[in-house]
Amino acid sequence: MTLFEIDNVRKTFTNGEVKEEILKGINLSLREGEITALVGASGSGKSTLLTIAAGLQPTTEGQVLFEGKNMTNMSAEQVRQVRASKFGFVFQFAHLVPFLTVEEQLxxxxxxxxxKLKKHEQTEEVNRILKLVGMDHRKNAYPSSLSGGEKQRVAIARAIIHKPKVLFADEPTASLDSKRSKExxxxxxxxxxTLNITTLMVTHDEEMLAYADHIVKMSDGLILQNTN
Incomplete structure (x- = not known):
């Protein structure tokens, strides 16, 4: 099932009298239960495309349809509600709160x-997700005692704890070594x-493309190749 439709999206930034078109008419569909990887050189527009899909910045032209609804026409509060309830985010660095335990982060x-979960239901859900990502044995640990790979596992658990429909991953393995990147x-x-999530990932590491269902190669604001 198609969850996202990115339809003729353009993005232009203006610096004084200079206009720079970062995205030049992007069309892309994202389906449930699949990973779509955006790859390309720095400045190709892949991170801009991810942030527009995630509702973190508006389009200049075109529209983003999520679950059949046009996010481009939503108010800022409506977009915020979609992000809070339907989207999860993982970045290059885990950005864990240093004074909270793993359990408290979630x-x-x-x-x-x-x-709307009650307190005991929250505890049960946290334990379930931590077991799912292999971090239940570290739930009382603080970030300072975790390895880079463990921190990223906690960041992923935090991103999916509220059962999002979409996971946005921006260079999720860039700060890890090869072994932990693969893990x-x-x-x-x-x-x-397992959770039938739609995952949109930006990566510069071509080894990570082996884990994707679709590979979208970008250059100069355009899609050069969309491979299944």
Whole structure:
């Protein structure tokens, strides 16, 4: 099932009298239970495309349809609600709160995403997700005692704790060594399939493309190749 439709999206930035077109008419469909990887040189527009799809910045032209609804026409508050309830985010660095334990990181996310779970239900859900990502044995640990790979696993758990429809991953393995990068990508792939999530990932590491269902190569604001 197609969850996202990116329709003729253009993005132009203006600096004084100079206009720079970053995206030049992008068309892309994203389906449930699949990973789409955006790859390309720095400045190709892949991160801009991800942030537009995630509702973090507006289009200049074109539209983004999510679950059949046009996000381009939504108010800022409506887009915020979609992000909070339907989207999860993983970045290059885990950005964990240093004074919260692993368990508390996920509890905080449940509060922020405004889930209606009771306290005991929150605890049960946190334990379930931590077991799913292989971090249940570290739930009382603080970020300072975690390895890079463990931090990213917690970041992924935090991103999916509220059961999002879409996972946006911006260079999720860039700060990890080869072994841990593969472990994290295996986890993202397994979660995408198990939870039927739509994952849109930006990466510069071509080894990570082996874990994607679709590879979209970008250059100079255009899609050069869309490979299944």
């Amino acid at each position: 509890m905080l996310m449940l509060d922020v995403s405004e889930t 994290v990508m295996l986890l993202i792939r397994d979660l995408t399939k």
